[in-house]
Amino acid sequence: MPDIADFARLHPDIEMEIVSTGEVVNLTNREADVAIRMVSNRKTLPLNLHGLKGPDLLAGVYMSRDRLAAWRAGAPDPIRPIVIGGQALPDWVDEGEFRATGVPFRTPDADAQIAAARQGIGMTKLPCFVGDADHLLARVPGIDVKSRAAIWLLTQGETRKTKRVRLFTEFISHRLAAYAPLLAGRSISRC
Numbered sequence: 431m432p433d434i435a436d437f438a439r440l441h442p443d444i445e446m447e448i449v450s451t452g453e454v455v456n457l458t459n460r461e462a463d464v465a466i467r468m469v470s471n472r473k474t475l476p477l478n479l480h481g482l483k484g485p486d487l488l489a490g491v492y493m494s495r496d497r498l499a500a501w502r503a504g505a506p507d508p509i510r511p512i513v514i515g516g517q518a519l520p521d522w523v524d525e526g527e528f529r530a531t532g533v534p535f536r537t538p539d540a541d542a543q544i545a546a547a548r549q550g551i552g553m554t555k556l557p558c559f560v561g562d563a564d565h566l567l568a569r570v571p572g573i574d575v576k577s578r579a580a581i582w583l584l585t586q587g588e589t590r591k592t593k594r595v596r597l598f599t600e601f602i603s604h605r606l607a608a609y610a611p612l613l614a615g616r617s618i619s620r621c
Contacts, residue, residue, distance in 0.1 A: 463594070466581060489558060490615055515538065
């Protein structure tokens with residue numbers, strides 16, 4: 431993924447603070463100068479924001495390699511869907527040659543979701559760049575990679591014209607473009 435350290439080295443005169451959060455920051459209230467968001471519907475973006483659309487971010491369904499091998503060998507154990515929080519039963523549970531059954535295993539966050547999949551509890555939907563990079567996980571065969579969102583770089587009002595914001599958004603947009611195949615799920619799959 432884009433290396434922020436490269437930007438910091440190239441621009442030692444620009445003060446910056448990087449905050450990674452699952453929460454949506456309010457750019458209008460200046461909670462941030464730039465937000466990098468995963469947006470599944472462009473129409474949901476506030477009209478007062480200026481956006482630069484980046485690459486598509488696709489997701490696939492993943493499960494533990496060991497669990498996949500056991501299932502292929504005939505292990506009868508049910509494979510549960512793994513979801514974060516109160517998410518509804520995913521639409522992919524009835525797709526492909528593997529079927530998730532039973533009550534969903536609910537996790538509080540993405541870290542626990544990945545850990546549950548690694549432990550063989552079931553299968554879950556992850557961004558392809560996360561699932562494909564994890565040597566303990568494999569894509570579930572027969573379930574297509576699907577568009578989850580596009581990455582957007584967002585700024586507000588006059589902030590976008592400041593040197594630090596302009597340089598940062600240009601840098602990040604070029605770096606994200608270089609990773610477009612990985613983000614779109616066209617990386618090497620270990621199925």
